[in-house]
Amino acid sequence: MSEFDTKLVHGKSQNDNNTGAVNVPIYNSTTYIYPKADSKVRWDYERSGNPTRNYLEDQIASLENGVRGFAFSSGMAAIHAVLALFKPGDHIIISSTIYGGTFRLVNEFFKRWHLEFTKVDTQNYQEVEDAIKPNTKAIYFETVSNPLLKVTSVKHISKIARKHNLLTIVDNTFLSPYLQRPLDLGADIVIHSATKYLSGHSDVCAGVVVCKNKQIGEQIYFNQNAIGSTLSPEDCSLVRRGIQTLAVRMDRHLSNSKLIVEFLQSRDEVSRVYYPGIPGTRNFKIASEELDGFGGIVSFELKRGLDAKAFVEHLNLIQLAVSLGAVESLIELPYKMSHAELSTKEQLAAGINHQFLRLSVGIEDPRDLINDLAQGLDYVSSLNPESVVKASR
Ligand SMILES: Cc1ncc(COP(=O)(O)O)c(C=O)c1O
Known part of the structure; x- marks a missing residue:
């Protein structure tokens, strides 16, 4: 076989x-x-x-x-x-x-x-x-x-x-x-x-x-x-x-996701990154035992006061759209898009606040993806620089 x-x-x-x-x-x-x-x-x-x-x-x-x-x-x-x-x-x-x-x-x-x-x-x-x-x-x-x-x-x-x-x-x-x-x-x-x-x-x-x-x-x-x-x-x-082409696509989804997680973790505008490959969590433990890779979806939260809607609308390469798992990178605001059907109470109970974003990492050159995310983060922090400083104290 x-x-x-x-x-x-x-x-x-x-x-x-x-x-x-x-x-x-x-x-x-x-x-x-x-x-x-x-x-x-x-x-x-x-x-x-x-x-x-x-x-x-x-x-x-x-x-x-x-x-x-x-x-x-x-x-x-x-x-x-x-x-x-x-x-x-x-x-x-x-x-x-x-x-x-x-x-x-x-x-x-x-x-x-x-x-x-x-x-x-x-x-x-x-x-x-x-x-x-x-x-x-x-x-x-x-x-x-x-x-x-x-x-x-x-x-x-x-x-x-x-x-x-x-x-x-x-x-x-x-x-x-x-x-x-x-x-x-x-x-x-x-x-x-x-x-x-x-x-x-x-x-x-x-x-x-x-x-x-x-x-x-x-x-x-x-x-x-x-x-x-x-x-x-x-x-x-x-x-x-x-x-x-699943294997070759997935390998690129995985390597791009890893780089994007590291980048997001390095940014002051981001308060939390969600990815099964981040060590020290229950998710990581189970994923390490049962998965052959941590996947191509990365979720994250912007710090309070930063405008997540302005962020996604300011991205140039990464498309604002629901769905996931495709060659092109897609980002969405779950509270307004994929999970809009839930009441605010249900959204908050599910951990989805207005700062929460889901990114389906595509197979583009990771430098272009990171540059796009970086310029989007620079833009929202320029709109409200106080939030970045205050929240990171
Ligand atoms: C985990 C999961 N299961 C099932 C579905 C439904 O699939 P489809 O949109 O192909 O009907 C989706 C759609 O987003 C999904 O994310």
Whole structure:
């Protein structure tokens, strides 16, 4: 079997035509011929299966070391298909720091279908154990949370889950299989918004799911085909292409992030930097044990009195936009953008104040990124020099 980086470039060959194409073609056919009315055909209808999608699904299953992969039209569609494994009356423990769209799906959709949810701090194992009830079926979390970048131990949580016969479901969007393979650490199902690192170019919206168990795979396939939120062949091809360069992109995301963390820590305008790679924290300890790198997202807070809105609007190279995991650097103000749906009270409880920024570090030359951040910080401190001095005393 090939090494991980080779597997990124070479998925399983489809061997279903004789053209010798290096890449799996985009099969733009919604229907396939039956040689005879009673023939058992491999492909019959687009939603039920497509060779381009099949290639991507095998590719992601192989990277996550699972038995079966699935491609969906968005990360949310992938999460929907997984949560649709459960039935009314089932209870699921979820991390209190999951993506806002997942909260919306849970609170405003699945609760209507009588699924019960309890939010817990997944770094607090006692709290997780205490939340388990007779009808609990699963524990759901993101290894690295958004936007505070808290790290949850897949090993510990899946150990608790196994003890109580629960499924462990991990959203691995922030890390990608290059930095963590949750199924190897004990999880049962892994989900990605493939819109992010897997695709890597902010040009496709997609989701993937990989499972460890054949029977669960059959149920997810049923949901995928029955609900119908499959990824189009064109988009499957874009995700496939993105995956081929995952290793080289991630290496640059990692090295750029490290330099940016060091730079931000050196600046008087910055009161705190959040990154799993900063030693001395619980996040660092878990990340060092279970991750192959600390990721490409860096969050930070400007000192009180400095205008975070003026800062992001003054950046030239780094784009002001939500989303993450692409080749270009993106910055956002969570309280106004990605987490605007939360009330101020909920935002503050989640650690998101008006000084808090999330930076998705791209693969540009790090000197240009640092120069851009530096001129933005110089600008906001020139607007209010007192704040920098006062707050640093
Ligand atoms: C951690 C995480 N999971 C899931 C999603 C949803 O993915 P999508 O936007 O592809 O539907 C996002 C989107 O930002 C995310 O950050």
